[in-house]
Amino acid sequence: xxxxxxxxxxxxxxxxxxxxxxxxxxxxxxxxxxxxxxxxxxxxxxxxxxxxxxxxxxxxxxxxxxxxxxxxxxxxxxxxxxxxxxxxxxxxxxxxxxxxxxxxxxxxxxxxxxxxxxxxxxxxxxxxxxxxxxxxxxxxxxxxxxxxxxxxxxxxxxxxxxxxxxxxxxxxxxxxxxxxxxxxxxxxxxxxxxxxxxxxxxxxxxxxxxxxxxxxxxxxxxxxxxxxxxxxxxxxxxxxxxxxxxxxxxxxxxxxxxxxxxxxxxxxxxxxxxxxxxxxxxxxxxxxxxxxxxxxxxxxxxxxxxxxxxxxxxx
Numbered sequence: 001x002x003x004x005x006x007x008x009x010x011x012x013x014x015x016x017x018x019x020x021x022x023x024x025x026x027x028x029x030x031x032x033x034x035x036x037x038x039x040x041x042x043x044x045x046x047x048x049x050x051x052x053x054x055x056x057x058x059x060x061x062x063x064x065x066x067x068x069x070x071x072x073x074x075x076x077x078x079x080x081x082x083x084x085x086x087x088x089x090x091x092x093x094x095x096x097x098x099x100x101x102x103x104x105x106x107x108x109x110x111x112x113x114x115x116x117x118x119x120x121x122x123x124x125x126x127x128x129x130x131x132x133x134x135x136x137x138x139x140x141x142x143x144x145x146x147x148x149x150x151x152x153x154x155x156x157x158x159x160x161x162x163x164x165x166x167x168x169x170x171x172x173x174x175x176x177x178x179x180x181x182x183x184x185x186x187x188x189x190x191x192x193x194x195x196x197x198x199x200x201x202x203x204x205x206x207x208x209x210x211x212x213x214x215x216x217x218x219x220x221x222x223x224x225x226x227x228x229x230x231x232x233x234x235x236x237x238x239x240x241x242x243x244x245x246x247x248x249x250x251x252x253x254x255x256x257x258x259x260x261x262x263x264x265x266x267x268x269x270x271x272x273x274x275x276x277x278x279x280x281x282x283x284x285x286x287x288x289x290x291x292x293x294x295x296x297x298x299x300x301x302x303x304x305x306x307x308x309x310x311x312x313x314x315x
Contacts, residue, residue: 018185018194019143019156021095021121026077027064028274028289032263033235034249036219038203039175040235041164044079044291047091047125050177050201051137052164054089054127057081059294066287072100075287081125088128089137095121120144125160133166145185152189158182158196171207176200198226203233215239229253243267245274270294 025031027045037045041053044060059082067074074097081091099117120143127137139160146153162177178200185194203221210216221233231253238246245265252259263276270293278285 019180019196020117020145021075021097021119022141022143022158022180022197024075024095024097025278025287026095027062028066028263028276028287029237029245029247029265031278031285031287032247032249032261032274032276033219033237034233034251034261035223036203036205036221036233036235036249038162038177038201038219038221039164039173039205040203040217040219040237041175043293044081044091044093046127046137047079047081047093047123047139048095050162050164050175050203051091051125051139051160052127052135052162052175052177054081054091054125054137055083055129055135055164057089057091057293058083060291062289062291064287064289066285068283068285074098074100079123088126091125091127093121093123095123097121114148116147118146135164137162137164141180141182143185145187147187152187154185154187156183156185156196173205173207174203175205176202195226200224213241215242247276 025035026048029043030037030045030049033040035049037049041050042056044057044062046053046056061080063076063078065074065076075095077093077095079091079093081089083089097117097119098115101113102116103111103113122142123139125137125139127135129135141158141160143156143158144154158180159182160177160179162175164173164175166173180196180198182196184196201221201223203219205217205219207215207217215238217237219235223231223233231251233249233251235249236247240246243266245267247263247265249261250259259279261276261278263274265272265274272291272293274289274291276287278287
């Protein structure tokens with residue numbers, strides 16, 4: 001039963017619910033902004049923060065990796081999303097958690113190793129615009145967990161529901177999402193059940209452009225997990241000519257997580273590389289993501305000698 005020590009999540013306050021991957025940050029951009037992302041959600045990682053934001057992507061593939069060097073825990077994700085004309089946006093991802101290996105001596109005195117814990121989160125999401133300014137999205141998740149080389153196994157199913165609204169105030173949006181509603185996690189050969197970390201998030205975002213070529217996003221989220229107190233996340237992003245991105249975040253209400261985070265992003269044509277520095281109390285986690293993005297086309301009318309031509313412009 002000593003294996004259960006590795007099940008508990010370590011990012012965030014200690015809680016009573018299970019599901020390591022359902023509590024972890026995703027990507028490099030969102031955690032750099034303090035995970036204040038509910039109303040910002042405009043990339044493939046909207047799949048995990050607010051699925052309604054998926055309507056903002058056209059085609060996007062992304063992958064992330066990060067590791068906690070102190071305990072040898074590692075995380076990796078691949079995801080893809082694509083808009084479907086007159087239907088909506090469909091996206092999916094695979095998120096993997098590996099708690100490393102442990103060496104032990106068996107009854108015959110032989111030294112052996114086994115995988116402590118490996119978790120897999122499969123997510124399929126769909127989003128659609130109901131009106132010009134209002135979109136809704138939902139996710140269906142399958143959570144698979146294995147302990148001690150698969151000796152203990154567990155499956156769980158859950159879903160998210162989110163909404164995103166662009167208010168009449170230019171650049172100001174609001175979002176809300178209910179996450180991880182589903183079945184409890186119960187490992188075979190164990191009596192205990194772990195409830196899922198059901199969470200309610202509400203967020204706001206304000207985008208503005210004070211100078212040509214410089215765009216700012218300010219965001220704030222309120223987060224209420226079912227097993228912990230109210231939390232507050234704040235974030236900022238500055239885009240310099242859609243080439244360089246500078247980010248910062250601040251969190252309130254997390255016992256084992258540092259208050260500050262930072263990040264940087266670089267976009268070259270359709271490829272974007274993001275780096276985050278998430279400060280913990282005893283270390284710094286550095287997620288890195290690489291994304292390929294095909295932005296939505298805008299049809300713009302221009303005047304040429306009195307005639308109107310229609311041209312497509314890639315953002």
